[in-house]
Amino acid sequence: MDFEHADALNQAIRLLSLRHRARAASLLAPLGLHPGQEALLLELTRTGPMIQAQLSEALGCEPPSVTLMTRKLEAGGHIRRTPAPSDRRASIVELTDSGKALAEQVKQLWCALAEETVGGLPAETVAELPGILKTLTGNVDTRRPHHPGGAGTV
Template sequence: MDFAQADAVNQAIRLLSLRHRARVATLLTPLGLHPGQEALLLELARTGPMIQAQLSGALGVEPPSVTLMTRKLEAQGHLRRTPAPNDRRATIVELTESGEKLAGQVKEVWCVLAEETVAGIADRAVAELPALLTTLARNVDAKQS
């Protein structure tokens, strides 16, 4: 690949990432959330209660970031954190009724964001997009090790 093509690919990915995150922030603001918190809520909605360390791994973020997010969401009444019965060092995180409602609102925002993002792209290409993006992420991850 020559520099011009490499530059075009890397710039497109960089710009998409920046603009997507900015749009997420705009859409989450009315819900009282910050980027990253929506992923945590959606993960708990998908999986149910999780040990905080497992949640960190599932989200691909450092444990201190998850601790900060869970504390803020707990203070707002959206999460409950309790000691794990078999390991007092571990904390189980689960959605409260308020958190479940908020996760439903986040799902609606997520649909809006996806529809905005893929507007004008053929349905066939949209169907292939998750696999393509997953491959890109896996390619980058493979080089991190």
């Protein structure tokens, strides 16, 4: 691949992250959330109570990040951490009622953001997009074993 194409792609990915994150930040700010925290709330909504190691895996970020995120969300009263009875090292993380209510609001914003994001694209492209992005992600994911032929986990 020639440099111009490569550069266009890499730069486009970098700018998309910056802008999408910034837009998410401006939408989440009125709820008192910083971008990244919404992912934790939504994961708990999807999967239910889980320990931090599972959150770390699900969110794709490292344990120390989870420590900080959970601490702040706990301080805000949105989640609760209770020692796991079966494993005294682990904490079970779960949503409080306030957290559940907040997650519902986040869901609304999330839909609005997604619609805003794909505005002007043909429906066909929009339908393919998550699969394409997951393929890209899998291709550069140094965490997992590798996902070699991955034409999309759609």
